[in-house]
Amino acid sequence: MPSIKLENICKYICRNVELEISDRELLVLLGPSGAGKTTLLNIIAGLTDYDGSVLFDSQRVDKLPASKRGVGYLFQDLFLFPHLDVSANIAYGLKARKQPHDGIQERVAELLHLMKISHLAERYPKNLSGGEKQRVALARALALSPRVLLLDEPLSSLDTQTAKYLRTELKQLQKKLGITTIYVTHDLAEAEEMADRIAVIQDGQLQQLGKPEEVFFYPVNEAVSDFIGAPNILHCDHCQSLGQGVMEASCGAMNIILPDDGNPVRRIALFPRDIYVSETKPPGPEVNRFKGVITSIKPLGDGVRLEVRVGEHKLLAEVPHHIFEDMDLSVGKEVFLILKLRRIKVY
Amino acid sequence: MINGLKRLRPGWGIVPVLIFLALWEIIARLNLTPGQFNFPPFSTVMVEFYQLTANGVLGENFLASLTRVLIGFCAGSIAGLVVGTAMGWTEKLNKALHPIVSLLYPIPALGWLPLLMLWIGINELLPITIIFICSFFPVLYNTVTGIRNVDKDYIRVARTLGASDIKILTTVVMPLALPNIFTGFRLEAGMAWRVIIAAEMVAIPTGIGALMMKAESLIRIDIIIVCLIVLAVMCLSFEKFFEFLETKMTAKWR
Structure with missing residues (x-):
């Protein structure tokens, strides 16, 4: 061939x-x-x-x-x-x-x-x-x-x-x-x-x-x-296994819990559509939940893209139009981001 | 209920015809038709049909018409198919010939009759030529359309599979153009009979059309009706034959 x-x-x-x-x-x-x-x-x-x-x-x-x-x-x-x-x-x-x-x-x-x-x-x-x-x-x-x-x-x-x-x-x-x-x-x-x-x-x-x-x-x-969906790329400083098939990766101020497949993680890709945005502090354990401040709001074809500052990171998150209209979001407002565990891509 | 009707359908078709014939017989026998010329009942027409067949007059004239139709139709169709294929397949040829065909196609076949009577004279070649023209253009037109309508992507697929142009034409394009080509055949097979009768009425001394004209001069309405029946049956059977052939060749994949 x-x-x-x-x-x-x-x-x-x-x-x-x-x-x-x-x-x-x-x-x-x-x-x-x-x-x-x-x-x-x-x-x-x-x-x-x-x-x-x-x-x-x-x-x-x-x-x-x-x-x-x-x-x-x-x-x-x-x-x-x-x-x-x-x-x-x-x-x-x-x-x-x-x-x-x-x-x-x-x-x-x-x-x-x-x-x-x-x-x-x-x-x-x-x-x-x-x-x-x-x-x-x-x-x-x-x-x-x-x-x-x-x-x-x-x-x-x-x-x-x-x-x-x-x-x-x-x-x-x-x-x-x-x-x-x-x-x-x-x-x-x-x-x-x-x-x-x-x-x-x-x-x-x-x-x-x-x-x-x-x-x-x-x-x-x-x-x-x-x-490819404008992924948020985070560099990992180090990672450690927590046992039970999960690991913790430290990316600057963000500690992210990931499925552990035994390989070290250098980079993490988070797609904006896979990040939930909440105005109130979400219930449940404080895992993969981060507090941040909205720095920009931009309408897209099928939703609204928010830029949220979390520590030194600027993360993009997407909210569908109908949900955005029900929320009271504006630049400078404090919000909570929740990462979907199974949608996190690692390298 | 609907299924029941469907099952009855093949036999059902004959019923309206029987009713029609019965009405014809009754109206004619009771002399209910206006006008000075009598309207022969169906039974009289059938008796005449038998006599014309028995004394060979019908057979002889029918054969004359049939031979002209077959020769003219086959020659015209084959020529139409060949020229149509060449035009459909070769863009340049199509561009060159299309204007001429577009001009000639609308002329009714009988329109050529006076011209051909002068050029060819009154002989066997005249009706055959008329039928040739009547078959040639529609078959040509439908063949060109059929070939040009074949999706070019089938040709591209065949090309990537290593087929030569002639192979693509014969194994992909022609088979896919068949439904269109058959439409041409079907329409023209019936049309050939309509045209031959008209031509024989006007210019040729033999054939079913000529027999009708003779009957007219003798005021033999029964003979005219016999001829019309033969004509109807032949038109229908030719069209049905091509319909059958088309189904046979394309039903599996269409």
Whole structure:
């Protein structure tokens, strides 16, 4: 399987994109809609013309048409051929390449088995569920043993439960087959779960490339930070285990209780939406509860973002509009912040 | 209740026809129709139908019409399919030919008759050419529309799967355009019969249309009605045949 390199790619919104993807890696292209993610996939697949260069294993493939690049492409809307049954859909590429009949049958059976859809072989796409269609489309994309697999928001049309299940399976499959894979999504949780590395794309520009934790804990600029939910990043001075599966991390004046997985904690990411704001002192033990003063109030799309000073830290917290209206919050007012224990991310 | 009606439906269709025929018979026998020309009862028409069949007149004229329809329709459809496919698949060709087709398509097939009578003369080629024109344009038009309506993403998928252009055309685009193409066939199969009758009435001495004109000059209303029945049955069966073919070829996946 090849490594992929994009050199100075320009097309539509994409401007001077430089990107390197290692052999067997699963790279997630993360970014909002219209950021140019699908355009980049189409460029790598050879489905559109472009300026710049695409290299597979240091070989330029710019002159190769899509049919010769050896790329498996799973489109967002799948586009299973409606007039062909499942077997024929999977066999399509093999037949197009004029492979021997026996070999085709064997390969189709193998893929049906691999994707656990042998019982669907003779069904037509109109009689398949969303998840089943997904598996067929993936089998079809894998049939030619592609060197590179491109997945364009492959799970966006599925219900959460099916998507979660398929995600795990997809990741395992990718590691098993060792295909260099680029996975496009705008979903943060999906990116974090799938990625070896994440490339954050905004307005056609590569903003940041790194492991998921690097993106979450060291966002390179405000644009990336905002896109991933503007997490509050706290540096931990030291941490100690309290036994019973919890630990205490000291971040300046804030002592935060966290689940203890045995690893030391250097950084903590708290997402504004995961911080409760209360006007009165909350009841219960004084764990992960902090007193602070509001320093700014800014309306957002679906809520209101408060900046609260806690000791030397300035934390962002989000309050939904309807709750904000019921509260009497103003700059300079003292409030209490409650951190949701299970939502704290650590590095 | 609804299920019960559904189960009865195949047999039900014949009932209104029987009522219609019975009314026809009664009205004709009681002489309830206005006007000086008699209106033959259904039974008389059937007797005439039998006699025309037995003496070979109906068969001979019917065969003449059928042959013209089949040759003209097949040739016109195949030509329409080929040119339509080329136009639908090749953007440049479409741009070049589309204005011409748009101008010629609205001309009714019979509109060509005077011109063709002068160019071709009164012979077998004349009705066949008329049917050719009547089939060619609609099949062409529906084929172009069908092919151009196929979602381009199917083509992109096929391309990433390594298919050549010709392979994509034959294995993806044409099958997906079939429903549209069949609409063209279905409409034109019936239309071919309507047009051939008209052409034979005006210009050709043989065929069902010509037989009708002869009957008219002899004031044989029963023969005219026999011809109309044959025409109705043929239009319907041609349309049904293509409907059946379409269902057979696309029902599995549509």
